[in-house]
Amino acid sequence: MGVQAIPVTRSWSTRHAEKKRRIEAVRSWMDGPILQADRILDAMHLLIQAGDRIVIEGDNQKQADFLSRSLAKADPKKLHDLHLIISSISRPEHLTLFELGIAKKIDFAFAALGLRVAQLLEDGVLEIGAIHTYVELYARLFLDLTPNVVLVCAEEADKGGNLYTGPNTEDTPVIVESAAFHDGIVIVQVNRIVDKLPRVDIPSSWIDVVVESDRPYAIEPLFTRDPRKITDLQILMGMMVIRGVYERHQVHSLNHGIGFATAAIELLLPTYGESLGLSGKICEHWAINPHPTLIPAIESGWIKTIHCFGSEVGMSDYIRARPDIFFNGSDGSMRSNRVLCQLVGQYAIDAFIGSTLQLDGDANSSTVTAGRITGHGGAANMGHDPHGRRHASPAWLDLKTDPSPMVRGRKIVVQAVETFVKGDTPAFVETLDAVQVGRKAGMPIAPVMIYGEDVSHVVTEEGIAYLYKTEGIEERRRAIAAVAGISPIGLRAKPEETAALRRRGIVAYPEDIGVQRLSAKRSLLAARSMEDLVAWSGDLYKPPARFRSW
Amino acid sequence: MSVATVIPAFVTRESFIELEARDRAQALMDPGSWRELVGPFDRIESPWLPMQSIAPQSDDGCVVLKGTIAGQATVVIALEGGFQAGSIGEVSGAKMTAALDLATHDSENGRKTAAVLLLETGGVRLQEANLGLAAIAEVMASIFALRQHAPVVTVIAGTVGCFGGMSLVAGISSYILMTREARLGLNGAEVIEQESGIEEFDSSDRALIWAVFGGEQRVGMGVADELLQDDAKEIAAAVQRCLKVGLPVVHRSQQIDLYRDGIAALDTSQQIEPLTLRKNWNNKQAKTKEGSA
Missing domain, CATH: 1.10.12 (Lyase 2-enoyl-coa Hydratase; Chain  A, domain 2)
Incomplete structure (x- = not known):
């Protein structure tokens, strides 16, 4: 007699056992966590199995390219049907993996190689799980897309496997965490193995395999805009945003996209903004990468803090010398974090201002155009009004159109677009190409980047449409048409309706907000060339060679 | 935290590079002294570009101003880098030659007239190849004639630079003034790469391009005379200095x-x-x- 033992029918640690089995298979090649680079392909064949879910680190900035190049050399007979999770499809080998049959399915947030993605999808070579925003994709790593293996990159490792990810920390911590705490395998390529790290960004106990790469990880200076290329039209738009949005609503905290119109705004703050007496009243706190075009505004005391998604090539020394502004570690170098910065951009800032390739008559926008599947990246996270926000700020309250205590404020979401993308290609279109592309690709919904309902302002070279003030969809459409120039949407505008909208302050043309069209000149910019930016920085900013003309 | 509210001087300077050809020419001349010869309203355009579906420009990218610089009679000829990369075609070449020849004619008749060439050009306009090549020869012949009487000053400010046949024109002028953004060379980086391969010259390597062709190197080697800041006043003053000095004892090309x-x-x-x-x-x-x- 006694309690009968329940027979053990299942293990609760299958993932743990499987990880242990795979690691043991390569143990003999390793010295602690360090694997020699020439063993990486052999090791991948044992650490990865067909059908695995794999994260390859690669956003719009740094790329674990040694590991992705190595994986592309794998034997498709052994490694096939992998399910890849990549935040930005940017490397040619990402797609080679599909062409060779090593990978089958992909979940992603953005595709720099949008044209080839569309072609491979059409050929049935590649299967798309979903197109996400950045934080949404990371969130799923901890839910239903938990990885078996993650391939990431870091600046330096010590011999024990601690990592220094430095200014370009970006996505590495979140990707590593999703594997390290759910029995996934973490493989990291590092630029250098050193005796002592400047600081530990990721502890060794989260890391399984460290390999020194053949060359430093690839990184793009994506956030550098040469002031030489800013046009008078973009300057006019910048002046309108400063007066008609930032000053009007007292925007203290914000994010900027990477267009030339926003670069113009950054360079107008110390000159035009100063002439309006706005220093200390707007644009103090930023969630933004260290755009070189921010240097003059920082140097002239406009900017109090900047938190970054990643760093920017050439900015390290400058950032190191401005610790009051940036988020730097005990060693002096910056630490970025894409997820945290996305959250700042989602919940904490007053205003987001971005651009797009297409906008329809309801202000829905997408960068997906015919034949190109691009995606959303982070714009959609920042470019929406988060219903989870509860704290008030002057700008947030200024967009509250109903005095009821039960109505909340609103985040400012600006779409700043020239009415024509180039030549005779209008930015304002009847129907987004995304609708057709989505249908053709079998997507359940069209790949819209920012939904019109989240857009509070549309700014063009014609004027500003204050969409949050409109009553009803018809008035909203009239306001958008009023600033859409001679695009197909703009041609719908009727002069008498537009005049009425201007009287009611729903549409403003430059003269309505005290902006002189003829004063929109490049001489207003605080820096007109890369040389000027370098001079502003006291020679601390070191632009990459491709941006130099001296 | 130190708060700088003063805008540094380099921000408020008048950038010369920023100016278009006509504004550059005007910036060098005594205010009110100049008039434009064969201006855009004379509508002498390239007949060849429209045949190749390229919109012509009413001044063909060549601006000729006649007037004075610090009191000295001068003709300023400016090529517009923003139009077809400042390339020389039939019309722009003829304008240049005629302007130089008139200066020679005036000089021979007791009214010494110097020339200032603002060269932002890739050289011969490929769409008008033979006529452009002929123009280079004519311009050079005209400079040889003029430089016996009055200095010919070449200014290369950037950012197009001065390449191809027009680099020869620069080479035979009396003085060459450059900024560090300017480039001067016979074959441009892309041509060298195309002809001799990427091992010979990587035309995407901008650091290399400026190390070879850039103003700092050219002035540093003595094949150009003065390295100037991108500042309209500074460049105007340097041109005045050259005109004041007059003809060099011996020209570089001699x-x-x-x-x-x-x-x-x-x-x-x-x-x-x-x-x-x-x-x-x-x-x-x-x-x-x-x-x-």
């Missing part, structure tokens, strides 16, 4: 032996770095001058 010997002395068995070249070249030049003295 010093054939000096340059021939310099090139012959180079050790081309291994790749010469631009900085080393600058140093060795100057040492050699110094020695030659000592020898001749």
